[in-house]
Amino acid sequence: MPCCGIGLASGFRWHWVGTENNCEEAAVRSISRLVVSFALSVGVGAAGSLSPTASFAQTLAGKQLRLIVPAPPGGGFDSLARLVATKVSENLKTSVIVENRPGAGQQIGTAVAARAAPDGTTILMVGTNFTTNPLFNRNLPYDALKDFEPVMIMAQTPFMLVATRTLPVTTPQEFVAYAKAHPGRLSYTATQPRGAAQLAAELLKLDAGINMTFVPYQGSAPALTDLMAGRVQVMVDAPVTSMPHVKAGALHALALTSATRSPYLPDIPTLAESGWPHIDVTAWAGLVVPARTPKEDVAWLNAAFTKALSDPQLQKALAAQYWVVTPSSPAETRKFLDKEMKRWADLVARAKLTVN
Structure with missing residues (x-):
């Protein structure tokens, strides 16, 4: 059976064509062609005939780069950073040091970067x-938009709605029907308290007209443990942490939160296609630099990372973690961040969520 589609994840398009047996390989090939095309356009637009590597060396003169990751080592976010940093380092013949600064929902590392030299x-x-913290904390030691200059969005992945097997549902429609028949009796958790994962669940609550109680956890591991034990009934999580339990038969994968199906999870429907078309929420990984960083440095960082993301082996490694490469220009990234902040602000107001 053919496996094909065109997806649009928060404004970035992916396309894949293949068969069920080679769907993932076809997705990587198609995405690779898209990124190579984007990398060439960035390189030509920013520096005429000069390559990203040559021009980057001229502006930053082979200096060591520091990539601050505001999350602990070992997670999916950190893994993506290290994979990309390694390829950039290889291409530029310079060191790219990954520096983990976790804490306070990524606020600590973000504050460190805001104070760095531009x-x-x-x-x-x-x-x-990055776009939800300002909505829940009015006293951040930085301004997410004014203190940073966007570089790019590197990749996106959908969140996944998973359910304990003690809940008698296997589809999103069955879940909503069950929730309506048992109002106030279901609890849910999310991989990101006060982040996009929780907000995706709140969006489903509003659009589907259901009531669930949020139970916060410190990380996915304890949340998944309680989910599998039935102490909470559903969770919005990243596929990389939930899919092993789905494959083992310990959890039901009900739906994805992206607007279209993932090329790497083609058999899992989306909430949008299941009856709630306004739900389009993805996890994404991007890059910013301190405000007042020279525009030419921003352009060459964009070109250097875009070139790294065009590497088929890197894309294959990211695909294994369900990331779809979606490189954007600095201008596109600014529009994306503005749009994300606005829509989450609207949802926080609609859902009457607590703001500190």
Whole structure:
């Protein structure tokens, strides 16, 4: 049976064509062609005939780069950072040091980056918390938009709604029907308290007209343990941590939160296609630098990372973690961040979520 589709994840398009047996390989090939095309356009637009590597060396002169990751080592976010940093280092013949600064929902590492010198050598890896933290904490030691200059969105992956097997549902429609028949009796958790994963669940609650109680956990591991034991009934999680339990038969994968199906999880429907078309939430990984970083340095960082992301082996490694490569320009990234902050602000107001 053919396996094909065109997806649009928060404004970035992917396309894959193949068979069920080679769907993932076809997805990687198609995405690779897309990224190579984007990398060439970035390189030509930023420096005429010069390659990203040559021009980057001229602006930053082979200086060591510091990539701050505001999350602990060993997680999916950190893994993506290290995979990409290794390829960038190989291409540029310079060191890219990954520096983990976890804590406070990624606020600590973000504050460190905001205070760094705007010389192009300090890069902050950001995710959905970058756009949701300002909505829940009015006293952040930085301004997410004013204190940073966008570089790019590197990749995206959907969240996944998974359910304990003690719950008698296997589809999103059955789950919503069960929740409506048992109002207030279900609890849910999310991989990111006060992040996009929790907000995806809140969006489902509003659009589907159901009521669930949120139970926060410190990380996915304890949340998944209680989910499998039936102490909470559903969870919005990243596929990389939930899929091993789905494959082992310990959890039901009900739906993805992206607008279209993932090329790497083609058999799992989306909430959008299941009756709630306004739900389109993805986890994403991007790069920003301190404000006042020279525009030419921003352009060459974008070109250097875009070139790294065009590597088929890197894409294969990211695909194994369900990441779809979606490189964007600095201008596109600014629009994306603005849009994310606005829509989450609207949802926080609609859902009447607590703001500190």
